[in-house]
Amino acid sequence: MSATPDVKPRLSREHSLSLLRQMLRIRRFEEKCAELYTQEKIRGFLHLYIGEEAIAAGVMAALSPEDAIIATYREHGHALASGISMNAVMAEMYGKQEGSSRGRGGSMHIFNAAARFFGGNAIVGGGLPPAVGLGLGYKMQGLPHLAVCFFGEGAVAEGEFHESLNLAALWKAPVLFVCENNLYAMGTALQISESETEIHQKASSYRIKSESVDGMDVVAVEAAARRAVAFVRQGQGPYFLECKTYRFRAHSMFDAQLYRKKEEVEAWKQRDPIKRFGDWLKVIGLAHDRDFQAMESEVAAEVTASVAFAEAGTWEPVSDLLRDVYTPKGSA
Amino acid sequence: MSERAPEQVATTYREAVRAGLREALQREPRAFLMGEDIGRYGGCYAVTKGMLDEFGPERIRDTPLSESGFVGAGIGAAMAGMRPIVEVMTCNFSLLCLDQILNNAATIRHMSGGQFSVPIVIRMATGAGRQLAAQHSHSLEGWYAHIPGIRVLAPATLEDGRGMLWTAMNDPDPVLIFENIMLYNMGGTIDAAAGAVDIDRAVVRRPGRDVSLLTYGGSLWKTLEAAATLKEQGIDAEVIDLRTLRPLDDATIMESVRKTRRAVIVDEGWRSGSISAEIATRIVEQAFWSLDAPITRVCTEEVPIPYPKHLEDAALPSREKIEAAVRKVVGR
CATH class of the missing domain: 3.40.50.920 (Rossmann fold)
Structure with a gap:
């Protein structure tokens, strides 16, 4: 590649700690959510991202604030890493009107205009076509932004995946596709849902530049995302990143996990992205135990504060039930 | 002095719809058309004939046969600030993009707590009478009228065929326009200066x-x-x-x-x-x-x-x- 921009993550102490903190925020936030779910503070579906934090943290570190993000129903991590406050995300989990979507969306539909976070899409594959359109729209207006679309490997079986990759490639739309391949679409293993399990190959078949990366390694993810973002930002069309990862927890809170072996889960937990990165920082001397302790207590305080914020939040009056179905006249 | 009677011109419903589309593209730089065979072919029902030469391939965008992909892309482009007008060849094919219309276009404003509107116009042919049999002849506009979050129009006259589009395009929310295939050849006269009409009243x-x-x-x-x-x-x-x-x-x-x-x-x-x-x-x-x-x-x-x-x-x-x-x- 000619005129290679600076795409290497700068692993300063500050940046390293910020990556670690981002992952830890997601982890501790979700652990608290699981607890709150059993207390029935959070209802509906709750899909935890625990184990996959390196992807959201690594990719977000490579984006600009104006870039658009579309994620899935397992999007608490992306929402937090995109800059939406933990308070707003937690209040949304509760369904309070102080939440990021004013409580109307809940766990699966976190939105935020300031962070250009376009959801929280709970139809598998449903976020890909709008991501192509966001990219196309920016391109047609001569804007430098790109659209990043996160989705699981389960979405690869949907027609919308193939339609979207083809459209993005045809139109050279500035879209970064990030496939979070955690090996299971709910309970269906990759090898029994896909004839070609090397997912990045599918992108290649649409002539989209693609690569596969260790999704448990936040530095590898950020490095790949920087390469991808630089490529897309240069107007060369879409880019496809397959991040190989694993979900440590059940699909949702209703999942007995009959479809996978405990040994497999334990083996993947040995590759925990937070522990792995923290240990490495210690080995190379960039961070020390006291840094981790300080970080843990800061994050714990943030989580505690978010719970207090959500608890203190208010329920939208039923008299408002029908608002936000249509745009009020004169407000657009 | 008596006012001069408005000049009347002979036209057809097809030409009236085309005139509305041309006016939209002339007046609104953010507007563009996309759909199957709307450009080089001239439109399945010849509505967009000649528009590719006038406006070029960026704004008269031929799409592959990917209804969900390009309708979803229209939704994304609308959220990115464009004013897409998407043609679905017939409402019978719109079932292939029903997910995007219902789960995204109609729903995003609500799910996002009012943060994102989707100003998209989707046109489709409807109705029977040309012996096109069961997969090309159904009238599904009543179905779509079931969905909160969208507006559903059925222009029957030359004036509405021409004038509803501009008003629809200036609506901040998704508008679906159903054009009955038996009307395209209908002839008549229309005020040469006919323009936008209301889309609220019977x-x-x-x-x-x-x-x-x-x-x-x-x-x-x-x-x-x-x-x-x-x-x-x-x-x-x-x-x-x-x-x-x-x-x-x-x-x-x-x-x-x-x-x-x-x-x-x-x-x-x-x-x-x-x-x-x-x-x-x-x-x-x-x-x-x-x-x-x-x-x-x-x-x-x-x-x-x-x-x-x-x-x-x-x-x-x-x-x-x-x-x-x-x-x-x-x-x-």
């Missing part, structure tokens, strides 16, 4: 005292013909063109029914669960004590549209069926 196309005939789209003209015949038989029917199927203009409907005290609804959709069922229910809810006779409906028979001409005709509302229904309701 209108009285023919005033009358004895019975209200409520209809829309392609059925309007059959209904007007029936009303003319009935007049010769001494029955003075009022014909209401609903124009907008969501939201329904209850006020105009009830005003007419309270005056005539009888209602016949003509709808090219199947009878069960149709827009005609909705209208009948509203009349019962709001004007029951004004009625002198049961509400009657003339709908498409509950059969997939058959290929042979005589059976297709038998399945659809016809002038004869409308006349018979009116005579029964009026008791003459």
